[in-house]
Amino acid sequence: MFAPSLAQLDVLAKQPDRIWWSTLAKSNLTFFKFGALNNRHTPPAVLAAEIDPEWWIVAMNNPRFPVDVLKARLKRDPLLALELVNPELDLVRQLALNGKTRAIREQAMRKLDELY
Known part of the structure; x- marks a missing residue:
C-alpha cells in the first residue's frame, strides 16, 4: 500500500524544496497533504492553488498564504x-x-x- 508512495518520496528527495513541497501538497494522502499545506517551505502559489474546499482552511492558516487571495476568498465567503x-x-x-x-x-x- 505504501510502497508506491515511498518510491515517489525517494525520487522527490532528490528534487529542490519547492518541487518537494508542491508535490506533497497535491498528494491524495492526507498525511502528506496536511504536512505540506502547513509547512513554511511550501510556495505561496501552491497554497493559493488549493481548490478542494475542505483543505482551504489548512492552506489559508499558513502564514505564507498570499494576502490578496485570502482577502478575495474572505470577501466571497x-x-x-x-x-x-x-x-x-x-x-x-x-x-x-x-x-x-x-x-x-x-x-x-x-x-x-x-x-x-
Whole structure:
C-alpha cells in the first residue's frame, strides 16, 4: 500500500524544496497533504492553488498564504474568517453585528471572545 508512495518520496528527495513541497501538497494522502499545506517551505502559489474546499482552511492558516487571495476568498465567503487561527478582527466584528443568522452572530461572538 505504501510502497508506491515511498518510491515517489525517494525520487522527490532528490528534487529542490519547492518541487518537494508542491508535490506533497497535491498528494491524495492526507498525511502528506496536511504536512505540506502547513509547512513554511511550501510556495505561496501552491497554497493559493488549493481548490478542494475542505483543505482551504489548512492552506489559508499558513502564514505564507498570499494576502490578496485570502482577502478575495474572505470577501466571497466571510464565514471562512471564523475558521482562521488569526482572522481580521474587523471582519469577525462585522459578522457578530450583521451576521445573517443568530447562529452566525453567536459563533462570531465566541470567536471574538477567543481572540481577546
